[in-house]
Amino acid sequence: MFSNIGWIVEAKLKTGKREEFETVMQEIVAATMKEQGTLNYQYYISDAGDVMVFERFADIESAHLHVSNWDNFAERWVAAAEPTRMVHLGDLPEDLRVRHAALAPLWLKPFGGFAR
DSSP: OOOOOEEEEEEEEEEOOOOHHHHHHHHHHHHHHHHHHEEEEEEETTTOOEEEEEEEEEEHHHHHHHHHHHHTTTTHHHHHHHEEEEEEOOOHHHHHHHHTTTOOEEOOOOOOOOOO
């Protein structure tokens, strides 16, 4: 139904860590912009420090590449924000879902609608 895959990550900023989080976020956004198959990599934040990241990829290979690149930033990212929820979107293969197993993501498969 949909050819793209992706996920949403939700997190909560740790007390006093907004500046550190913003720094690592800017670095990973800059690195991710170089990934040709990453279609969306968007951060949203509430005034209370709730973070949501929307990530969408052209194909499975692009998603694997992004996860491998994200590993370079993961320790600093998690030191500044506590992941609270992850939702997988699309027909993600088992090997990709396993890479996020620590977050126990909810897996939502295509059901209806369209993508442009």
